[in-house]
Amino acid sequence: MSSKQGDSFEARIALILSNSGFVVKEQPHIVYLNGDNVGDLDVLAVDPNTSTLIGVSCKEYLSSNVPGSQHFSHFAQMLEYENIKYGIFASATTVANTFQSLIEYQKQKGKTIIVLTEDEIKQLEKFAFSNQKWELENYFRTALGIESKGKTTIGHSINAQKTVFIGKTVECENLIPVQFWNTPPAYIKNPDFTSDDAVLRLEPFLVVKYDLHFDPIRHPRTNEILAEPMYVEGTKIIDLGKGKILDEDDSISEHLGRYYQNAVSNTPITEKGFTIKKIETIDNGKVLVNRIKSQVASENVRRADYLDGKQERVEKVQAAKADEVHTLIHKVYLPIWEVIFKLGGNVYKRTYFAYDGDSIYDEMKNCKICKKQTSYVCVECGSTVCDTHEKGCRICSIVLCTKCATSCVDCKSGFCKSHKPKTSCGVCNLILCDDCNTRLCVKCNQIICPSHYENCEECTSVVCENHIISKRYIAVPKKFCSDECLKKYDTDYNSSGKLGKIKKAFWR
Ligand SMILES: [Zn+2]
Numbered sequence: 257m258s259s260k261q262g263d264s265f266e267a268r269i270a271l272i273l274s275n276s277g278f279v280v281k282e283q284p285h286i287v288y289l290n291g292d293n294v295g296d297l298d299v300l301a302v303d304p305n306t307s308t309l310i311g312v313s314c315k316e317y318l319s320s321n322v323p324g325s326q327h328f329s330h331f332a333q334m335l336e337y338e339n340i341k342y343g344i345f346a347s348a349t350t351v352a353n354t355f356q357s358l359i360e361y362q363k364q365k366g367k368t369i370i371v372l373t374e375d376e377i378k379q380l381e382k383f384a385f386s387n388q389k390w391e392l393e394n395y396f397r398t399a400l401g402i403e404s405k406g407k408t409t410i411g412h413s414i415n416a417q418k419t420v421f422i423g424k425t426v427e428c429e430n431l432i433p434v435q436f437w438n439t440p441p442a443y444i445k446n447p448d449f450t451s452d453d454a455v456l457r458l459e460p461f462l463v464v465k466y467d468l469h470f471d472p473i474r475h476p477r478t479n480e481i482l483a484e485p486m487y488v489e490g491t492k493i494i495d496l497g498k499g500k501i502l503d504e505d506d507s508i509s510e511h512l513g514r515y516y517q518n519a520v521s522n523t524p525i526t527e528k529g530f531t532i533k534k535i536e537t538i539d540n541g542k543v544l545v546n547r548i549k550s551q552v553a554s555e556n557v558r559r560a561d562y563l564d565g566k567q568e569r570v571e572k573v574q575a576a577k578a579d580e581v582h583t584l585i586h587k588v589y590l591p592i593w594e595v596i597f598k599l600g601g602n603v604y605k606r607t608y609f610a611y612d613g614d615s616i617y618d619e620m621k622n623c624k625i626c627k628k629q630t631s632y633v634c635v636e637c638g639s640t641v642c643d644t645h646e647k648g649c650r651i652c653s654i655v656l657c658t659k660c661a662t663s664c665v666d667c668k669s670g671f672c673k674s675h676k677p678k679t680s681c682g683v684c685n686l687i688l689c690d691d692c693n694t695r696l697c698v699k700c701n702q703i704i705c706p707s708h709y710e711n712c713e714e715c716t717s718v719v720c721e722n723h724i725i726s727k728r729y730i731a732v733p734k735k736f737c738s739d740e741c742l743k744k745y746d747t748d749y750n751s752s753g754k755l756g757k758i759k760k761a762f763w764r
Pocket residue numbers: 623624625626627628641642643644645
């Protein structure tokens with residue numbers, strides 16, 4: 257299970273789940289019991305709509321035939337330890353006949369476990385590669401019996417999309433699959449909006465795996481080994497659209513080096529509200545492969561020295577010839593998105609790898625106000641904003657920026673244009689919402705915000721700044737709502753003794 261094959265089977269299942277709208281939390285998830293590592297779940301996913309956890313077991317190759325009861329029971333036990341009620345048992349082969357009754361038994365205990373075998377997995381991958389996320393999500397929700405709780409699901413948002421233009425279907429050989437589409441980036445938490453202009457570039461590359469073997473360097477007379485045998489290997493990428501060798505730290509080189517083996521032999525892709533540009537090969541790469549070979553040969557020259565019969569130091573050089581460098585060449589197409597979002601007066605461009613969604617260039621990632629990581633887009637002005645500069649409408653929950661939202665000066669709640677409160681402070685005119693507009697001046701009967709009122713010293717009524725009557729007692733200012741209240745206080749004050757006066761001035 258720790259083989260490379262096993263890893264890629266787990267990755268396939270994880271990708272199907274994330275294309276179905278579930279979030280892959282851990283891969284694998286280690287299960288502990290009283291601090292002891294007792295096993296693992298190959299994938300741990302969560303449904304973002306209901307926070308339901310789903311444990312996954314992936315079985316690719318087993319020495320003993322097909323997965324049997326012991327494998328199922330072990331998996332069920334891991335789910336039990338973690339108190340997870342939903343499980344997926346994915347197997348690259350068929351499974352033992354005993355699975356059906358084991359599934360029934362778990363069902364009685366309130367646990368839903370579904371089994372996916374290779375045929376089903378291939379069918380689900382087809383949905384994923386052809387961007388039929390709605391079918392995928394539906395499949396899992398129905399099979400597992402997880403409701404979507406009325407929140408927006410991928411299915412809803414795809415259905416809500418403006419009618420998409422269906423264009424040509426492009427065939428592409430050796431294409432690294434498209435798993436991320438022209439949807440808004442994952443970091444944006446707004447409910448759906450769609451891209452305005454999207455191009456899927458299918459770019460041709462050669463992945464050149466090379467290796468070079470050096471025999472040991474030996475003393476010409478004694479045959480003593482002066483330098484051990486050596487093996488050099490690496491990967492170089494040739495961009496066939498541009499006719500050049502890429503630098504090793506180029507992000508395309510890194511991605512291709514990691515993913516070229518996942519290329520699918522022949523994938524048709526249909527334009528659905530986007531355009532496909534299959535980039536022409538301007539060069540078959542032969543000359544460049546030869547250049548790689550000579551480069552590798554010239555970069556790897558070995559030297560060793562020894563003492564000859566006259567005790568003089570002699571240097572022995574071992575240089576490789578270009579044709580001693582062996583190469584394994586894979587031609588692959590890498591899908592890259594160029595997507596434009598037009599929001600309010602803003603135009604944002606994003607380019608990213610369609611296989612893993614990694615960004616190449618992204619004009620949406622920073623908050624327009626403070627440059628921190630974007631979390632939302634204001635639906636009124638189209639600005640990208642961070643968590644701090646987002647303000648939703650308290651009534652309709654629409655997403656706004658702090659500039660477009662109207663805020664209540666008291667409780668700081670935000671409101672959109674159509675739900676903007678009609679009441680405001682009689683002194684400063686700032687907005688006060690229905691919860692905060694209950695403070696009225698006893699004199700003018702106007703609504704007053706927290707900064708523009710006092711309580712009358714004598715009767716404690718609310719009085720606005722415009723109607724406060726103020727008088728100092730031993731340098732302490734006292735505020736009153738009316739001449740009557742002032743007079744009452746004054747009389748009391750004057751009839752008090754010296755100590756009483758001080759008390760009255762400094763305490764209420
Ligand atoms: Zn910000």
